[in-house]
Amino acid sequence: MFPFFAAVFLGAFLLFLVQPMMGRFVLPWWGGAPAVWTACLLFFQTALLLGYFYAHLLSKHLPPKRQWVVHLALLVAACIALPPVPVAPVADATDALSPVWAVLAMLSSTIGPPFVMLAASSPLLQRWFALGHPQRSPYRLYALSNAGSLLALLLYPVLIEPWLARVDQAYAWSWLFVGFAFAIVWAGWKLRHASPARETPDVAAEEDAPAAPSLRQRLGWIGWGALGTGLLAASTSALTLDVAAVPFLWIGPLTIYLGSLILTFDHPRWYRRGVFAFLLPVTLLVSLDQRVFASTAPLGQLLITHLAALAVATMICHGEVYRSRPAATHLTAFYLSFAAGGVLGTLLVAVASPAWFNFDVDLPVLWTAVLAGFVLQLTRERDLRLARLLAAGFLAASVLAPLLRPVEEPGLGARLHLLLDLAQQHPLTLACLAVLVVAIDFRLPPGWARQWTRRTTVGLILLVAFSAWHTVGSALRPPPGLVESRRGFFGEVTVTDYPSDDPRAASRFMGHGNTTHGIQLRHPDYRSYPTSYYSEGSGIWRVLSRANQQPGRHIGVIGLGSGTLAAYGMAQDHLTFFEIDPNVVDLAHTRFTYLADTAAEVDVRLGDGRRLLEQEAADTNAPRYDVLVLDAFSSDAVPVHLLTREAFATYLRRLAPDGVLVVNVSNRLVDLRRILEAHAQHFGLTLAHLIHRPEADRWWAFSSEWIALAPQRAALDDRAITSWTGLAAPTELEGVTWTDEFASLWSVLR
Template sequence: MVGKILLPYLGGVPAVWTICMLFFQFALLAGYVYAEKSVRYLGCQRQSILHLLLMTGAFTLLPLDINTSGAGAAVNSPTGWLIARLAGSIGILFFMISANAPLLQRYYSETGQNDSADPYFLYAASNVGSLLALLLYPFAFEPLLRLSQQRVLWSALYVVQTLLVLTCCMLLWKNSGKNKAGAVAANALNGAPARSAESEVSAAGNCESISCKANQVDCSSGVADIDAFIESLAKEEQQEELRAHDHTRPTWKTAFYWCLLGFVPCSAMLSVTTHMATDIASAPMLWVIPLALYLVSFIMVFARGDYWRRIRWERYMFPMVVLAMMFYKFRIVERTWLTIPLHLLAMFLVCMYFHGRLAADRPPVAQLNSYFVWMSAGGILGGIFNGLLAPMMFSTQSEYILTLLAAAFLCSFMATSYYDPEYTLARRIVVCALFMSFLLLPGWLKEENLSKLLSESGMFMTFMSLLLIYVFNSFRKAAAPLLIIIALTAFLQSSADPRLVLVDRSFFGILRVTRLANDGEVVDPDLKIEGVKDIFYCLSHGTTLHGVERKVDNMRMSYPLAYYAREGPVGSVFRVGQINRAFKNIGIVGLGCGTLAWYGRAWQSFDFFEIDPKVVEIATNPDYFTFLHNSKASIRHIIGDARVSLQNVPDNFYDLLIIDAYSSDAVPVHLMTLEAVELYRAKIKHDGLLLFHISSRFFKLSPVLKRICDELEIASLRSFDDPSTYSTRYDWYDFDQLCRSDWIAAGNPQHLESLKLYARWDEVAPASGYSLWTDDYANLLQVYLWR
C-alpha cells in the first residue's frame, strides 16, 4: 500500500520496490535489535510492559498519512527522498510491528507449555499472516478499497494487533508467574536448586544460587511468608537469567553463518523481482510473486516437524540455478510464460535450501533474538547490494547472475556428497580440460558470429553440467570451476555482441542502444543503395522499445520509425496541426530517443518531460540518435515526473499535449487517472488536443481513457495502427522497423473531425462496465489481458 502511494512520484519504476524493501528490512532489523537488547536487560516481564507502552504511544501517528512534499525534487535524489518519506510516515509503526515476531516467540518460551522450548513454529505462523496480507492486497484490498480507505483499515488493524499483543502479555504474566513460583516452591520445599533451563549454566557456578537461599526457608512460618519469599526468589532468579544470557551469545563464526544464509535468498528474491518488473509491468500487483515465494519458504522450513528440512534441496537447486543463468544471459528462449516461471522456480529452490539450513541450525531459546537479528542483517545486506550498490557497480542486472553464482558456490561446498568418493587429481584434470575446451571452442572454429556460437556452446555446457552433477555425484566439488567457466563465457558473450552499442543504468532502469545491422549490411534487401551503409539504432528500456532511427549518410534523410510513422496515427495528428499552424506549443510526456522531434518545424516549440536524466543524455547524443539534434523546432527538456512538472506550466499553454510514457509494457497508473487527465486538460488551450499512446502487451487501456473522457465530457477517438495494412510502401521506410501502436485523441471536436475524415480514426468503444480510475483507486486486474 505504501509503495503504491509513493510509486507515482518516481515514475513507477522497479527500483522503488527495491528501495521500499530495503527500508522495511532496516526497520525489521531495528525491531529485532530492540527486541534482543530489551529482553536481555529487562527480562520478559518488564519488557512486555515497555513494549505495550511503546505500541500504545504509536497511536499518535494514526491514522496513517504519507507525506509527499518535495516530490518535484525527488528526481535529483530519488533514493534519499523515498527513504525520508517512508521513515517519516510508517517507520516507527513498522518498527513496533517488526519487534512482535521475536518478542512473542520469546514470551511463549516463558509460559511453560509443552512446546515452549521450541517456539520457532510461531515464526512460520507470522509469515503465514504476511503471506495472506500480501496476496489479499492485490486481489481484494486494491480492487475493492480506495487508498484513503486502505489507510484507515491499516490503522484499525494496528489497533487490533496492539490489543492482541496485550492479550499475549497477560497470558505471559499469568503463566510465567505460576510456572516460576511453582518451580521455586518445589525446589525450596525439597531442598533442590531452583534453576530454569536457560540459567542452568550460569547458576551452576554461582555460590549464592537461589537454591542455597531456598534451603533457608522455614516452611512452618506459614504460606504467606513462603509466598513473599517465593516472589523475592523469582526476582533474583530473573537477574540470574539475565546474567546467564551473556554466556549464550552466538560466536562470530555462527553469526556470520546465519547472516550469509539470510543474504543469498534475499538477494535472489530482489534480483528476480527487478527482472520480472522490467519484463512485465510497473505494478505492485505483479511484483508480489517473488516475495510470496520467499515467505512460503520460511513457512515450510519453520513449520512443526522436519519433513521439509530433510529434503536435499541442493539436488534440485543447483541444476535450476544453472538453467536460470543460461536462460537469462543467453536468451535461449524469449517466451515470457516460460522464462519467468523458470526464474521463479530457481529463486524458490535457493530460498528453500538456504532457509532450510537456517531452520535446521536454529539455536536454543536463549539465543532466539540474536538469531533473528543476524538473519535480518543478512537480508539487509542483500537489500543494500541489490538496491544501492548494484545500480552503481553494474550497467546491467549482473547482480542476478552473481547471486545465482554465490548460491551455487555455497551449495557446492556446504552440501555433503552422496557417495563422497575420493576426488582425485585425474578427475580434476579431466573436468577442467573438458570445460576449457568449451571456452576455447570459438577460437578453434573461427566462427564469425561469435555471439551465436557462444550461445550455442553455452546451451551445450548447461546440459553437460547437469550430466556431470547428476551422474557423477563425486564431481560435486567441480561445480565451482564449472560455474566460473559458464559465467566467463556468458560475460564474453555480452561483450562480443556486435549489436550492443551502449548499456547504461540508473535508478529508473537499464537502457540499451542496439544496432540492428552491421556496417555494410542492411535488413531489407530492397533498400540496398550503392555506397550507402545502412544501420538501425534502437533504444530500449528493459524490454520496452523506445524508438528506432535509421543511421545513413547525409545524402538521405532519416524518417521516424517504430510507433511514430508518418503514415500512422501520430503522423496524421501532426498533419492536422499544420493547418493554419494550429499546434505551435507542444508538450510531450516521455522522451524516448526523441523521435517526435522529427515533426518539429521552425515556428514550433517542443517541451519534453522526462523523468530519467540518462534518457536525455542518450537522446541528445548525435552519435546515437539525431532526431533532437536535427529538429527545426525549439526544444526544451524538463527533467522530473510529468505530473509534478506540469503543475509549474501555466494553464491554457499547449496546443498539443502528447502522453507517451506508458507505451509497450510499462503502465505508470498515476498518469492515467481522472485527476491526471484534468491536469492535462487544464494545460492545453480551449481548442487544444490531447494525444495518448496506450500500446501495451499486457493491458487493455482504451476503456480506462474512454471512461475518464466520458466523465469529463471530452470527445475522443481511437486509432489502432498496423503498418502491414499500409496501402503504399515508401522507399524511405524499412517496414520491419515499424511497430503496431494504439492511440487515443481527445479534446477539440474540430480537430477530431479532421482526424476522422482524413485518417483512420474511429469512435472509442463504450466503457460503461469499467471502473473509473482516480488517484485513490485503480483496478489493474479489470484491464489485464488474460491470455
C-alpha cells in the same frame, strides 16, 4: 498459548499489510518506477533489523515482566504516528540515488515507529513463549507469523485495494494496530504467571545453557538472509519492469518468499534437500535463458520460470538457515543476524548494484551466489548424493532450456533441431558437463556407495565456475555494437549501433528493458526520418500531419526517448518534452541528433510529466498545448499514475480548447484502450483508434496503436485521420475506470 498465537498472527498481518499500502502512496511521486518498490523493501528490511535489535537488547538486559511493560509503553507511544498517511515529498530526479534516500526518509517519518514495534514483537513473543512453555518449540510461532503475513498479502489485492481508498486503508490499519496493542497486553498478562526462576534476564541463564553460536554460524545466517532478500528485490524489479509497478505484481514474489519461510520453519519435512539440489540448476539456468528471449517468449511461460526459480532459491536459502538454527536461548540473536542479512541483500540491489554496474546483473550474480553457497555447504558435509543430484540438474537444464526457447516454427521437431544446433555451436558447454559427470562419479548402484573424493570437490568447483561463466559472464559481456550503457534509479538505458552498407539499414537504437526507446538512421540523408512507433503512417504521424495544422503549435510530450518526435517540429513550433530519467535526457542530447536537427524550439524538462503539468496548470499565463502526447513507457511497464482519471483531468486543463491528446497504447501485455474508453465517456471526449501495420520492407517502422482524444469532435474530424479510422469508440470493449485510489491491473491484462 492462544494469546501468543493471536498477537504473533495479528502483528505479522499488520507488518505486511502496510507494505503494499504504503507502496500505493509512494509510487506516483517517483514516476511509478519499478525501483520504487526496491527502495521500499530497503526501508522495511532496515526497520525490521532495528526492531530485532531492540528485541535482542530488551531480552538480554531486562527480565520478561519488565520487557512487557517497556514494550507496551513504546507501542502506545508509536500510536502518535498514526494514521500512516504520507505527505508528498520534493524529489530531485537529477540525482540517480536521491530517490532512494527520499523514499527512506518519507517512510521513516510516516510509518517508522509503528513498523519497528511490530517487527520487534515477533521475536519477543517467541522468547516469552519459550519461557512459559519450554517443552514447545518457539520456531513454529515464526511459521505462524509468516502465515499471517501471507494472508495480508493475499487479501490486499483481492479485498482491500479494490474496495478501500488509500486514506481509508490507513485509518483501518491504525485501528487494527490499536487492537494489536491490546493483544500484547493479553499475552503479557499471561507472562506475569511465569515462574520466579524465569524472571531473570537471559544473561543469567543456567550453567548448562547451549553454547553461543559460532562466527561461522552467524555469517551463514547473514549470508543466506542477504541472498533471500536480494533475490526478492531483484526478481520483483525484473517482473514489474515488463508489466507495471503495482502492488498486485509485488505480491507474487513476496508471497513466494514468505511461503518458503513458512514451510522451512514449520517442519524439516518440507525442505527435501535432494529435490531442491536437482531443481536449483534446472530452474536457475532455464529462467536465465528465458530472460534472453523475454521480448518474444509467452508471458505465462516467463512468469512460471521466473517465479519457479525464485521459489527454489528461497527454499534453499531459508532451509539452510533453519537447519543451522540455535537453541531458544539465542533466538533473538538468530533473528537479528538474519535480519541484518536482509538489509544487506536489499541494499546491494537498491543502491550498490546500480552504482557499480552499468548492466543489470543482479539476478545472474545472486543466483550464482546461491549455487556457490549450496555447493560450499555440500563440500563441508561431503554429501555425495546431493552432489550427484546437483550435476543431474545441470544436465537436465542443458536440455530443457533450449526446448523452452521461442522458435519460429512450432512443434517438437523444430525444438529438437534447435537442441542439436546448440550442441554443435557450444561444445565447450557439453564438454564441461561431461567433466562434471566424470569428476563426481555419477553412476547407478552400487556406485552410489562410493565415498567423497578430491574429484568430487573438483567437479563441484567446475560446476560453479561453469554457472558463473554461463550466467554472470554473459550478463557482464557487452552486446555487439554497444555504444554506451547507463544504469540508475529508473533502469538500464543502452545505446547500440548496427552498421550496414545499406544507407537505410545503418542505425542507432536506444533501449530500455525490452522496449526500443528510439531508432535513428545513421546516414545523413535519412537521419531526420521518424522511426519505430512514430514512423510515417503511425497514429502520431496522422495527428501531427493533419490537413488543418497551423504553424506555431505548442506540443507537449511526456516521455523523451531518443527525441524522435522532434522530427515533426516545424519552424515557429515549440516542443516541450517531459522526462523523468536524467540518463535518457543526456543520451538523447549526446548520442542522437533529433533534438539538434529540428526546426522547432525545444525545451526538455526533467521530472515526472504529471507533476510538472500540475505545476504548469497553476500558472494561468502558461500557453496550452495544441497536441499533448503521452508516451512514457519503460519496457512494457505501465506508469499507472499517468493513466488515472485525475491525471487526465490535469491533461485536459493543459490542453487547448481545440487540442488533441494522443496516447501510445502499443503494449503486448495490457490492453490500455479500455482505460481510455472509460476516460472518454467520463469527460465527454471524441475518441479515434489509430492502428498502423507498416510494410515488411520498412524495417525501421514498428506496428503501433495510438488513441487520439479531443474535447471537440472537429479537432479529429480531418481527412488525414478519418481516411484511416472512424471516430466511433471501440464498442467491443468495456471501459475500465482507473483513479488514483483504485487502479486494478487485472481488468486490463491481455
